[in-house]
Amino acid sequence: MQPAKPAAARPVVRQSAAREPDSGVPCPSCGTLNQPGRKFCRRCATRLDAPEPVAALPWWRTRWPFRRRVRIGGSGRWGRRLLALLVVVALVVAGFLLLPAGRGVVEDVRDKLGDASAISPSNATASASVPGHPAAAAIDSLTNRYWGAPALGASVTFTFERPFRLVDLVVHTGPSADPGAFRREARPTRVDLVVTSADGTEHTQQVSLNDKPGPQTIATGISDVVTVRLVLREAAGLSSGRHLAVGEVEFFKRS
Incomplete structure (x- = not known):
């Protein structure tokens, strides 16, 4: 028989000789008093100088460019x-520049969707006319x-009593x-369409016409029209x- 191996003595738990402090900083977790200057609890290691909770920012402060950022040398x-x-100045400038174009798009859509x-x-007057x-x-x-x-080069001018939105006009030549009788006289194939608004603004458009009988529609889309003039530039026959x-x-307005 071989001798048994010696067994090591078990450690004995001894009470700390340190005296419990009568005053100090209480632990927020277990309530143990800690000496001033300690950062962690001596019993449960909870942080003693935990920072106070920061109030949540309003929602608009979380959106760019108002989101707060820490910068060196200042808060920005x-x-x-x-x-x-x-940004505000750019929006104002863009509004002034794009307002006429945007208004024109809206009016064109209303012309297409409306009747x-x-x-x-x-009244109708001409710069020159043949007898009869x-x-x-x-x-x-x-x-x-x-x-x-x-x-x-001759022209005819049509005058209206009240300003209106001219959607289009229809021209019959000949x-x-x-x-059989369409080609007895010459027919205009190109005219200048000059539309005058109530504020005196003139809108000029060159229009080509087909040399055939029947109505030919010319889309315009001009507001506050008071007069329309057709100037004959080219002709067939x-x-x-x-x-x-x-x-x-014929003239058509938005109803």
């Missing part, structure tokens, strides 16, 4: 204020009567809607002894 408050001011109704001019074919014949709702112009014929001009 003036930088954020300057950036916010620049149009006919409107008649209160006055300017008033272009707005009498008859396509077998027409305004006759002696030469290119002396008659009948295909113009020769000696023949004049230009405009059978009918």
Whole structure:
């Protein structure tokens, strides 16, 4: 038989000789008093100088560019204020620049979604007319009567009593809607459309017309219209002894 191995003596728990302090900082977790200057509890190691909770920021302070950031040499408050001011100025400038374009887009959409109704001019005058074919014949709702112009460059002006939104106009060229009589006189194939608004602004548009009988629609989309003038620039079938014929001009407003 071999001798048994010696067993080590078990450690004996001894009470600390240190005296419990009568005063000090109580632990927020276990309540044990700790000597001043300690950072952690001597019993449960809880931090004694825990920072106070920081109040939550309002929601708008969490959005850029108002989000708070720690910067070296300052909090960046003036930088954020300057950036916010620049953003406001940029929005104001963009509003002034884009407002007319945006308004035009809205009006065009309303023209397409809304209905149009006919409107008649209160008067029609021409810079020149051939005998028997006055300017008033272009707005009498008859396509077998027409305004006759002696030469290119002549114009006809239509006047309206009240300003309105001109959605489009319809032009009938030639002396008659009948295909057999359509080519008896010259027909305009290109005109200048000059629309005047109530504030005196003129909108000029070059319009090409097909040399065939029937209505031809010209989209405009101009607000506060008071007068419309057609200036004849080019024509088909113009020769000696023949004049230009405009059978009918119709106007449509947004209803």
